[in-house]
Amino acid sequence: MLKRILTAAVGLAAMSAGALAQGYPTRPITMIVPFAAGGPTDVIARIVGDHMSRTLGQQVVVENVAGAGGTTGIIRGAQAAPDGYTIMMGHMGTHGAAPALYPGLKYDPAKSFDPIGLAAGTPIVIVARKDFPAADFKGFLDYAKQNDSKLNQAQAGVGSVSHSTGVLFNSVVGIKPTLVAYRGTGPALNDLMSGQVDFMTDQIVNVAPQISGGTIKAYAIATPERSPALPDVPTTKEAGLPGYEVSAWNAVFAPKGLPKDINAKLVEALRAALADSTTRKRLVDLGGVVPDASGQGPEALQKLVESEVARWTPVLKGAGAGN
Numbered sequence: 001m002l003k004r005i006l007t008a009a010v011g012l013a014a015m016s017a018g019a020l021a022q023g024y025p026t027r028p029i030t031m032i033v034p035f036a037a038g039g040p041t042d043v044i045a046r047i048v049g050d051h052m053s054r055t056l057g058q059q060v061v062v063e064n065v066a067g068a069g070g071t072t073g074i075i076r077g078a079q080a081a082p083d084g085y086t087i088m089m090g091h092m093g094t095h096g097a098a099p100a101l102y103p104g105l106k107y108d109p110a111k112s113f114d115p116i117g118l119a120a121g122t123p124i125v126i127v128a129r130k131d132f133p134a135a136d137f138k139g140f141l142d143y144a145k146q147n148d149s150k151l152n153q154a155q156a157g158v159g160s161v162s163h164s165t166g167v168l169f170n171s172v173v174g175i176k177p178t179l180v181a182y183r184g185t186g187p188a189l190n191d192l193m194s195g196q197v198d199f200m201t202d203q204i205v206n207v208a209p210q211i212s213g214g215t216i217k218a219y220a221i222a223t224p225e226r227s228p229a230l231p232d233v234p235t236t237k238e239a240g241l242p243g244y245e246v247s248a249w250n251a252v253f254a255p256k257g258l259p260k261d262i263n264a265k266l267v268e269a270l271r272a273a274l275a276d277s278t279t280r281k282r283l284v285d286l287g288g289v290v291p292d293a294s295g296q297g298p299e300a301l302q303k304l305v306e307s308e309v310a311r312w313t314p315v316l317k318g319a320g321a322g323n
């Protein structure tokens with residue numbers, strides 16, 4: 001008898017999970033962006049989320065939950081119900097650098113999530129206020145070495161992309177500027193444009209339009225090749241700092257334990273977004289690198305996260321930023 005009741009109960013639970021997944025989504029989906037509006041993570045989330053909304057038949061609504069270099073929003077996302085109604089846009093900082101910098105971090109980038117897929121690669125660009133007194137990257141490095149104590153460097157909080165790539169930059173160049181923290185590089189960019197801070201290292205999708213518009217200066221891009229979005233900006237190697245090559249990325253994660261069909265729907269919606277020519281163009285025009293088929297999907301993202309945590313931990317410790 002008991003066995004029959006139990007079997008029936010298990011059957012019911014399985015059915016309701018199945019029915020839940022079948023109807024999914026029946027209401028809007030929240031995508032947590034762990035930084036301020038207007039920055040690169042926010043921009044990529046809105047571009048990708050826009051197309052995912054169309055595939056899923058429900059709005060993907062961005063919620064900005066900034067703080068602690070992006071870890072505040074990601075903790076919130078990791079602890080949300082794994083029902084497909086809360087997902088998040090993480091990045092190289094929250095899912096790569098953060099464990100080296102937050103000893104008690106309340107999530108494990110490789111274990112606390114169901115990875116959905118990579119959204120875009122984002123090369124790092126070294127940018128400065130437009131009246132920075134150096135004509136090229138070499139001049140910038142010379143000036144920075146002589147005046148580093150007077151320089152203000154913007155970044156989006158400990159463990160963020162701008163912070164970790166910025167700390168690495170300072171260590172490679174041998175400078176110690178003052179770090180100024182923002183809730184994202186969207187607001188940091190506003191202060192760079194108005195000349196309140198001197199420079200930052202940031203994801204290309206945030207800064208490309210302002211570089212093209214001449215409201216800030218780009219000294220170099222930290223990738224082996226130039227970006228088609230910024231063809232006039234030299235690589236760090238071309239410009240004389242080959243030891244500084246670094247790239248970031250943004251990716252969609254869900255809290256661990258999603259029902260299989262819901263997981264599959266989200267993976268497919270992201271895949272469809274990246275296959276859509278208008279969505280791709282919006283990312284590429286900003287300098288984003290759309291992953292090819294082998295770089296898309298949960299497995300590739302899981303591998304990327306594991307390799308990024310392994311890569312960043314010694315790098316940040318070596319740069320004097322680790323614990």
Ligand code: ASP
Pocket residue numbers: 035036039040041042093155156160161162163183184185186202203
């Ligand atoms: N790019 C920022 C960072 O430094 C975050 C953001 O505003 O999206 O991590």
